Each structure stands twice: as structure tokens, then as C-alpha cells.
Amino acid sequence: METAYIANEAHYDAVLCKALDARRTLWIGTADLKDLHVKTGGSSVPFLQALAERIEGGLEVRLIHAKEPGPRFREDFDRFPALATHLERIFCPRVHFKLIIIDCKTAYIGSANLTGAGLGMKSPRRRNFEAGVLTDDPALVEQAVQQFDDLWIGTPCQTCGRTEYCTDRIEGD
Template identity: 55%
Template sequence: MIKFISDIEHYDIVLNLVAKARRSLWIGTADIKDLYVMRNGMNLPFLAILSELIDKGVEIRLIHAKEPGQPFRKDFDSYPLLAKQLERMLCPRVHFKIIVIDSFFCYIGSANLTGAGMGMKSQLRRNFEAGIITDEVNILNSVVEEFDKVWRGSECLKCQRKQYCPDPLIWK
């Protein structure tokens, strides 16, 4: 299955699938902000969903390009499990937007992990976003490899942005 999605479907489809992860969740985004979602009639920080997933034993890896702002940090600090078990990496070169759920389903597209990109923003305040969701094995394997080569530091030696990297994996 390969499905094109746009705009509000990022919230309606992708974030709902993320909340159903059972084993692993890999998220790659250039920008991450204080994203909120509706859950059981309440507005919750997306970080609450991530904390719940970790509590259920889901391995979560997050790669993002820059440090998030104060509202995100405040919410992050409200979930101590995230500080202990969320695997997080900063890479100033990351511009891809990738989400891999349980190694069998992925999103690839334009939306950052922000309210305007994926969150609860109104139709008048949302970005115009486009992407695909798929469980197609060939695409999924390529997406996993793209994420993993950054995660394991394969790109570090040729990066040429080490002076901007707050979290270098390889310094040679």
C-alpha cells in the first residue's frame, strides 16, 4: 500500500498511527516544537503520547536538527521517562521528515513535528504539507536505511558541519 496524504491528514492519519506503535518508533525531523494532540477529549502534548509509548516498552529514536524552544522544553521536563529512555540525537544536517512505526510502516513527506506541520492548528494556521504513507517493503527498507545511516554516524566523516554539531558521533 502506498497512499498520498496532505495537510490535515498528517494529524488524522500519521499521528494516530504513531500512537499505536508497539515495538519501535523512529522520528526524523528538521524542526520539533510544542506539538499538541487531542486525546480522550483533552489537548495533550505529543510528548505525553511518546512517554506513554515508552512506558509500554516502545523504543523511540528521535533525530532533529536543532534544539527546540522553551515551551517544548517545559513539556519535555514534565515527562521524566523521556529524559531517561527517549533516544535522541541532534544533527544540523537533517532535513528529512521520516516516521517509521514498528519497522513495517512509514511516513515520508514535508511535515516537521510541529503544530503547523502535523498538529492541531486550525485550517487557517496550518502549513500546506504533502507526503506518503506506505508499508511497501522496498520503500520501507530504503527509508529505514536513510534514517539509520544518520543515526549510526555514517555521514559524520563527510559532513563538513562539525563546528555546528552539538552531538557529534564521529570527530575524525
């Protein structure tokens, strides 16, 4: 069992690159979505391109986010058809957690959004100050999975109080 504290630019290697190594499932919960890039070989590509390639290879990805993505993220999203057809997505304006759950065995629980300044490969001079924990401790992973899954299936929707802002509300609530 391993639990590690992750700070600032260490998020890129410890969290984002590990997320792209998921084998079966990748669940991402974030308040904000913006354009970010990852290294592949000797170049840099949009994270969404790398994610689309993983989805085409069979990776199941779920995304919960609170804000509509930035324009460059949206442009990249539209360039990769696998995202439109196979990326499962829910918009929930109350999400503020930042969770990345890899194969339901490893969880990142922290402050970093799915943005270049949060998880991406921006220089230390242009990054946010971030903190989080990456763990494979079954008790912590189980709690992160439970929180993500409860929101995914709509458990809090009936008592949320913000349903007028929610475009992905679970039917019947």
C-alpha cells in the same frame, strides 16, 4: 501493500495518530521541533505526554532533529522524566528530512515537521501546506530505514563538513 498520499490536515490522523499506535519502535526524523498536542479521550494533551506514556509502556523511540526545540516543547519535555531517561535522541544540524518509521514496517516520507502546524491538530487556517506519502511498501520502508539508520550510526559524519556545529557527533570521526 498500501501507499497513500497525505496532504495538509490529514497528517494528524494519518501520520501522528498512527505513530502513537506503534507497537515496538518509533523513529522520528525532523528538522524542527515545536509544541504540539494530540487528542486523548475528550481532551487534548501534549504530544510529549502521550509519547512518554508509550515509552513507559515499552515503546522504543529514536529522534533525530536539526534544531533545538521551541521553549514550550522543552518545558513539556522536562515534565516527563521517561523522555530524559528513555528517549534516544541525536541532534544533527544537516537533517532536513521528515521521516516517521513505525515498527520498521510503515514509513511517512514527506514535508511535515514535528510541529503543530506540520503534524499537529491546528486548524486549517493555521497549518502549513504539507505533502507526504505514508506507505508499508517494503522497498520504500527499507530505504527510509536505511537512511535513518545510517545517520543514527554516524555513517556520514566523517565527510559531513559541518562537524563544528554538531554536538552529537559519533566519536572517532
